[in-house]
Amino acid sequence: ILNVEQSPQSLHVQEGDSTNFTCSFPSSNFYALHWYRWETAKSPEALFVMTLNGDEKKKGRISATLNTKEGYSYLYIKGSQPEDSATYLCALNTGTASKLTFGTGTRLQVTL
Amino acid sequence: GAGVSQSPSNKVTEKGKDVELRCDPISGHTALYWYRQSLGQGLEFLIYFQGNSAPDKSGLPSDRFSAERTGGSVSTLTIQRTQQEDSAVYLCASSLERLSSYEQYFGPGTRLTVT
Numbered sequence: 268i269l270n271v272e273q274s275p276q277s278l279h280v281q282e283g284d285s286t287n288f289t290c291s292f293p294s295s296n297f298y299a300l301h302w303y304r305w306e307t308a309k310s311p312e313a314l315f316v317m318t319l320n321g322d323e324k325k326k327g328r329i330s331a332t333l334n335t336k337e338g339y340s341y342l343y344i345k346g347s348q349p350e351d352s353a354t355y356l357c358a359l360n361t362g363t364a365s366k367l368t369f370g371t372g373t374r375l376q377v378t379l
Numbered sequence: 380g381a382g383v384s385q386s387p388s389n390k391v392t393e394k395g396k397d398v399e400l401r402c403d404p405i406s407g408h409t410a411l412y413w414y415r416q417s418l419g420q421g422l423e424f425l426i427y428f429q430g431n432s433a434p435d436k437s438g439l440p441s442d443r444f445s446a447e448r449t450g451g452s453v454s455t456l457t458i459q460r461t462q463q464e465d466s467a468v469y470l471c472a473s474s475l476e477r478l479s480s481y482e483q484y485f486g487p488g489t490r491l492t493v494t
């Protein structure tokens with residue numbers, strides 16, 4: 268059974284704060300790491316798909332890094348805004364099948 | 380273009396009844412996945428279809444759960460003799476290719492409540 272862990276479980280920040288979350292996963296049999304944002308009452312939205320050790324990806328104020336050798340990925344949000352409030356999920360694919368193994372997510376709340 | 384759609388958006392059913400959940404993937408996407416999220420749990424893989432290949436059913440929690448994909452497009456997830464522990468949000472996703480490096484596009488989900 269793959270164990271994908273995310274921390275913290277929840278986070279409450281003020282508008283303008285920068286923040287980051289962690290996704291930890293088994294480093295063996297790594298194929299790809301996905302990050303999703305899931306807002307309440309909406310569909311999960313893909314943020315990044317990362318495959319290479321040392322990968323860094325950026326979309327607006329959100330960026331992510333990947334370390335496949337030690338088995339972790341960080342998601343960074345710079346200058347948080349209320350619209351960033353959502354649950355951020357990471358998911359691992361080991362390449363043996365296309366199914367994703369998800370972490371339980373980090374719930375972010377950004378207040379004014 | 381149209382995204383992944385699911386119906387119904389909400390379903391309340393009595394314990395012991397059968398339910399069918401429907402997923403319309405993005406046109407042209409060959410891969411289709413079902414996941415569910417139970418209260419306090421992460422998203423859990425249920426089943427995966429890719430083209431004409433045999434589906435990967437390894438995530439189905441019991442033989443009360445089944446799914447089919449007709450004509451390589453629409454999929455139906457059926458839960459027979461529902462139990463209270465089946466209450467969850469059921470999500471469908473599709474992707475363009477089988478490769479895991481392709482993004483999966485999710486539908487809005489069906490919230491199932493078994494009373």
